[in-house]
């Protein structure tokens with residue numbers, strides 16, 4: 031998600047056109063997709079239900095769906111319209127979520143509530159504003175990532191939301207300027223994949239359907255959306271790059287049993303993601319074996335019949351590209367398309383069965399709470415149909431507080447993410463006797479209140495999250511300056527981003543803490559000239575943060591920089607100044623920005639966060655294809671992934687470019703030593719391609735006869751509400767559609783795919799991909815004397831010499847120790863699956879293990895890899911330097 035413009039009718043229609051620079055609204059045919067990139071047809075859409083772990087749910091779904099009428103089926107595959115609600119019988123409860131499906135109440139299937147965001151229940155009170163994805167990734171702590179997922183799931187359930195619109199693993203973080211990178215976990219497929227899967231596990235264990243998004247290639251905000259004048263950009267991605275980077279975390283999500291997938295706004299290889307048959311039918315449903323349902327991102331559906339055939343299962347929020355006129359590509363049009371034979375009954379049955387099966391799979395048929403909040407108003411009472419011309423009012427908010435003790439996990443994530451980049455002269459930790467002066471508006475909460483800007487579309491006060499649909503309301507905001515004052519009540523604070531002119535030269539013991547920020551978000555909003563992506567401020571701190579630091583460094587001999595940022599920054603203007611001794615990246619901490627920071631500043635605990643991306647010395651250290659945004663073009667903007675596998679550290683290693691701070695870098699107040707590494711073969715690994723894939727299991731079957739037109743009629747006297755999206759057709763329309771029914775096959779036989787993908791066979795792809803090939807154990811010891819701390823163990827694979835076109839090092843697993851006291855130690859385990867040791871072979875369309883010796887490198891960052899394990903020789907050695 032999502033489209034997040036104003037709820038007011040006129041501005042909503044306008045904002046469609048205002049969300050990109052004005053020169054974009056020019057009428058032009060599209061540019062050609064570069065030669066070599068093609069969107070191959072993949073039809074028909076594979077049925078769900080063939081994996082054993084979903085069998086029971088599909089059996090129940092089949093029973094329910096076989097009793098549904100045509101209008102009931104087409105009702106639940108689409109939303110009832112943007113900002114529309116519905117009265118629950120007898121309860122006067124509206125369904126007030128950002129997405130609300132139709133129901134089949136006659137059979138007990140309710141409207142489903144689909145709700146933003148990935149970091150908390152959006153647009154309501156009584157919830158926790160968790161740290162963002164990028165912050166969560168920076169913990170490198172699987173247990174914490176999972177715990178955050180559990181807490182998120184409890185809150186969505188408590189509010190009665192059926193579907194959590196998260197986690198985000200696309201954007202993957204290919205472009206440092208990309209507007210929504212902060213919603214995901216970092217610029218690496220394995221960090222994204224493991225974090226996404228653990229979040230899904232935590233959320234779905236609470237019975238909430240998780241949504242992995244956005245499939246795929248949404249790596250910048252500008253020009254992402256189709257509108258009546260211009261198509262969304264095309265992400266042109268080659269097959270191997272797609273498999274080894276961008277699709278990789280989606281495979282983890284499917285393997286984790288994710289219930290839904292959201293498509294991206296943009297196109298891939300020239301074909302819109304919401305109707306790209308190769309992507310949805312081929313890669314997602316056949317190769318990855320996805321069993322749940324595919325929804326469109328909000329208002330990204332651009333066709334009715336084509337999207338149905340291409341594998342889309344749910345239209346969100348139900349409207350056409352231009353919303354609010356009561357038009358839909360599906361709903362009544364889908365009913366018509368089935369009656370007239372354009373969409374096979376069989377496809378509709380699969381769409382509905384996937385949705386109903388996901389509902390059963392998560393146990394939502396038993397005692398699932400109904401929504402008890404409204405995304406449209408904060409008041410108790412409100413319009414029951416906010417976008418309708420005439421609407422009754424009634425109670426819409428029950429103010430259920432779902433926070434419980436989730437502030438604790440939120441604070442722990444914020445705390446364990448804080449990344450110490452530099453700490454000269456061990457300036458940190460501070461003592462409460464220190465003489466401290468604090469500078470920067472980012473140190474204090476927005477004076478207008480933490481929620482003053484809708485969708486957090488401003489950067490005022492401490493930056494706790496980016497902007498757009500991926501946000502939540504803060505229940506309170508623990509800001510850094512309040513937390514510092516709890517330790518040092520009379521601390522001097524200059525709540526300004528301009529260094530006070532009259533500041534005297536400080537004495538050698540005085541310490542300045544300078545707060546800076548960098549914001550980004552969805553391009554439905556422009557903030558201080560940044561259109562979602564960081565197109566104006568680029569990789570520099572906002573509000574002249576660099577100057578503030580330089581000025582402070584001129585007057586103070588001890589400067590600590592704290593950055594709240596959506597992603598990497600260029601630190602070169604000040605990082606080498608002798609007074610800039612310590613730098614902390616606190617990422618986007620959510621509501622718990624204060625105490626999480628001060629407990630590190632004052633040394634209650636050591637920092638243990640590590641960078642989820644590289645910080646380069648210059649933007650041009652990365653290739654132009656990722657360091658710049660694709661600008662305006664006539665027609666469809668083409669964003670071609672010419673760098674292939676070489677993003678972030680993979681590129682820097684290839685060209686021997688030393689970053690300022692490497693991917694995975696993070697210091698502690700103590701030091702750790704890794705020793706006694708051992709490697710053990712688990713499932714024997716034979717080089718070469720995968721064994722033959724398993725057959726698919728049985729899937730539900732139904733009659734494929736076009737139902738009688740009467741199944742589309744509304745009950746006599748049905749009370750239609752203006753602009754609400756229904757699935758009914760009038761008797762005359764339904765009969766006309768049935769009369770037009772054609773037996774011509776909708777899909778040309780030449781386009782039918784008959785061979786099953788050789789890399790499929792189970793959820794997440796071929797089951798052998800997930801075999802554990804090797805397990806490595808290593809002992810981590812706190813060899814410092816003064817501080818306890820947690821260590822991060824990161825495992826990077828080096829493929830055999832001669833493996834074609836493969837990055838030197840690629841992250842494959844990670845582990846975080848518990849807090850180790852001085853002399854304390856813990857034995858950590860990391861694992862390598864067959865997939866981790868495979869490359870995607872374009873010729874055979876399969877994963878293959880290259881011949882030769884692999885080395886797995888272990889250490890505390892991609893540039894601190896002192897332990898190597900040779901997998902065939904079965905030996906590990908310490909005291910090494912790593913290959914780059």
Ligand SMILES: *[C@@H]1O[C@H](CO)[C@@H](O)[C@H](O)[C@H]1NC(C)=O
Pocket residue numbers: 066067068069070266267268269270272298299308309
């Ligand atoms: C895009 O085109 C490339 C080059 O032909 C191809 O390898 C890849 O599979 C295509 N991807 C999709 C999603 O169609």
Ligand SMILES: *[C@@H]1O[C@H](CO)[C@@H](O)[C@H](O)[C@H]1NC(C)=O
Pocket residue numbers: 079080085086088089092727728729730
């Ligand atoms: C579930 O699995 C059993 C045994 O393989 C099979 O007979 C049945 O058809 C399956 N049910 C569904 C709905 O796929």
Ligand SMILES: *[C@@H]1O[C@H](CO)[C@@H](O)[C@H](O)[C@H]1NC(C)=O
Pocket residue numbers: 101102105110116131132133134135136141756757
């Ligand atoms: C479709 O869902 C809406 C909202 O719940 C409901 O009013 C309508 O009766 C449903 N239509 C059918 C055919 O069940």
Ligand SMILES: *[C@@H]1O[C@H](CO)[C@@H](O)[C@H](O)[C@H]1NC(C)=O
Pocket residue numbers: 123187188189190399400401402428430
């Ligand atoms: C709202 O959710 C709470 C907590 O899950 C539940 O107890 C309550 O019944 C729901 N309220 C309504 C009006 O359905």
Ligand SMILES: *[C@@H]1O[C@H](CO)[C@@H](O)[C@H](O)[C@H]1NC(C)=O
Pocket residue numbers: 334335363364366367370371372770772
């Ligand atoms: C069937 O209905 C759909 C939806 O209105 C329409 O797009 C399509 O052209 C129709 N097909 C025929 C054969 O009438």
Ligand SMILES: *[C@@H]1O[C@H](CO)[C@@H](O)[C@H](O)[C@H]1NC(C)=O
Pocket residue numbers: 706708807809857
């Ligand atoms: C080294 O690790 C192995 C495997 O985990 C373990 O069996 C052994 O006891 C360890 N040795 C020491 C000295 O810690």
